[in-house]
Amino acid sequence: MKAFTALVHRELIEHRGAFLLGPLILVGILFGATILAFTVGRVDARFSGQIFTVAPLRVFEVGFLGFGLGWSLYLISALFFYCADGFAADKRNNAMLFWKSMPVSDFKMLLSKLAAALTILPGVVYGVALLSGVLLFGVAFITMLINGTGSMTMLGTIAGIYGQVALSLLVVLAAGLLWYLPFMALVGAMATVIGRWAIPVSLLVPAIVSTLEWVTLGGLHPFATNTWRFIEYRGALPETPYLEHWFTSDQAFSSVAFASDLIGHMDWTQIGIGIVFGIAVLYLASEYRRRVNDN
Template identity: 70%
Template sequence: MKAFAALIRREFIEHRGAFFIAPLSLVGVLFGAAILAFTVGRVDGKFSGAMFTVAPMRVYELGFLGFSAAWCLYLLGTLFFYCADGFAADKRNNAMLFWKSMPVSDFRILLSKLAAALTIFPGVIYGVALLSGLLLFGVAFTTALVNGTGSAALLGNIAEVYGQVAVSLLVVIVCGLLWFLPYMALVGAMATAMGRWAIPMSLLLPAIISTLEWVTLGGLHPFDTATWNYLSYRSTFPLSEEGYLDTWFMSGENFAAGAFVSDLILRFGWLQVGTGALFALIVLYIASEYRRRVNDN
């Protein structure tokens, strides 16, 4: 277990630039820009504070939810490139013989990389997202104080919104990781064999498979096949239209994490999650066997 934890820690050390340093730097730049905008008069503090008197909760809710959605997209993109790069890093930097000498199987090494993509990296991004919301919290309340509309009640209301969105963001990240797990494992497995060529191949592979189905079984066009429809379904996070978010946005009520999470869980395809996890383990095992046999020869 200690060896497995050490492998995960190694992944964080090697990729902390994308998952820790860059997000913190981005938060620092955005926070500095916000402060500078107020201090040099680019933003009217009285007007901004007045917004918090008209719809204080809605302004902060939309702001924090917008930041959360942006960080989820950032996490999705960085995990894709991590899986396409990290699974081939040992072979690329000539460290393969060193890791082959360790009493750890190739399957456990690849599993540690996937575990890092599911735990420590999303955890860091989640922490940065919470920091973004906290800084937005400070900017919102400070603006209200400058305008003379700040109060203990407003502070408590903003804190409640912060907690509601933070819980919802955690659930979205966990569900998103489970939903996109087979893609992450497939890209990592391809990277084990192809290296960084796994990036373009992972984008071309769905089109190739769908085209082969169209040629053999027929259809209107290559993107009107059962394969393409299924991959499109698995590539879309199950936050369907006319769900809680649409209802909440039109209602004007405060954002409720319990209602959002319940709606998400009810719409989630848990059978798909289970089959995706099984698929991920299978492709990782195949990749580990390829890695072991190729390097033994």
Template identity: 70%
Template sequence: MKAFTALVHREFIEHRGAFLTGPLLLLAIIFGLVILAFTVGRVDVHLSGAMLTVVPLIVYELGFLGLGFGWSLYLAATLFFYCADGFAADKRNNAMLFWKSMPVSDFKVLLSKLVAAITLLPFTVFAVALLSGVLLFTVAFVTMLINGTAGFAALGDIVVIYGQVALALFTVLLAGLIWYLPFIALVGAIATVVGRWAIPIALLLPTIISALEWVTLGGLHPFATRTWAFMEYRSAAPATNYADNWIASLGDRFEPNMSAARFDGFAFAGDLLGGLDWTQVGIGVVFALAVIYLASEYRRRVNDN
């Protein structure tokens, strides 16, 4: 177990530039942009009446959710590039003979890379995303405090909003990782064979399989097959009706009665996780382990010869 933990830690050390240093640099840029937005008048904080208590909370909700969405896009791109690079790194940097001399199987080495891709690495980015929310609130609150448009009485509401949005972001991260696990594993397995060319090959593979089905079984065209329909379903992001309904109700928050509910992270999480196809999630886990095992056998046999 200690050896496996060390392998996962090694992945973090070797790729901390993409999963820690890079996000921290982006966070510094975002922090600067937020400061400019609130200090040069791009965000109007001169409010009165009901708007004084409602608008700042809405701005913070939407701002934090928007930051979370941006970080999720960054993480998705970085993870797939990591799989294309990390699973082939040992061969590229001539460390293969060293790892072959260790009492660690090829399957355990590749499995450690997959575990790093769905635990330590994404949750490092998630921690930076949470920090970005703290910085967003700090700048917004201090600016409004200076302008007399905010008070310390709103701190309780802000803390609640932060917790609700953080829960929602964590749920999105968890659901995305388990839903896209087979794609992550597939890119890594292909990278074991072809290196960094794994991403374009992984993108073309469904088209090739769909075209093969069209040629052998018929159909209108290669993109009207059962394979293609399944890939469209399996590659679509997990959806939730709660988010759509909440966004549609934002206008009601500006009405005099202000009866529209705030963002509810628990309702969002329940709706998102409840809507997942857990059968497909289970199949995806089995598929991920299978392709990693096949990749480890290829790695073992090729480097033994």
């Protein structure tokens, strides 16, 4: 167990640039730009205070959810490149013989990379996202104090909103990782076999399979097949009617209601199939890694 934990930690050390340093730099730039915008007069503090006076709670809720969406998109792209690159890193840096000499099987080695992609790596990005929310909300609240529209009561309400949205983002993160697990495992398994070429190949494979179905079984075009419809279905998280209803209402955001709605609309059968599929392709990749001589 200690060896497996060390392997997961190794993934964070090797890829902290994309999952820790990069996000922290982005937060620093965004925070600095926000401060600079207020100090050099690019943003009128009086105008900004008027915005928060009109509907301050809704502005905080929508703003933090927007930040969460942006960080989710960043995480998806970072995990894709991690799986397409990290699973082939041992072969690329000629460290394969060293890792093969460890008392850890090839399957456990690949499983540690997938575990890192599901736990510690997205956890770090989630922590940075929470930090960005604290910094930007702090700037907004100080602006309200300058304009005389802020109070300690308002600060307590904002903290409650922050907790509600932060919890909902955590639920979305967990649900998304479970939903996209088979994609991450497949890209990682391909990277184990063909290295960095997994990046373009993994983007082409769905189109090739859909085209083969169109050629053999017919259809309007290659993107009107059962294969492509399934890929579109598995490529998007389930819709949550709660968000649409909340956005057009004056109710406060509820993380419990949102989480219940999201969990209730998840296709858990597909998630179970995806977990089995992910473990299976990783096992096949580990067998390839163990048997091929050029490793």
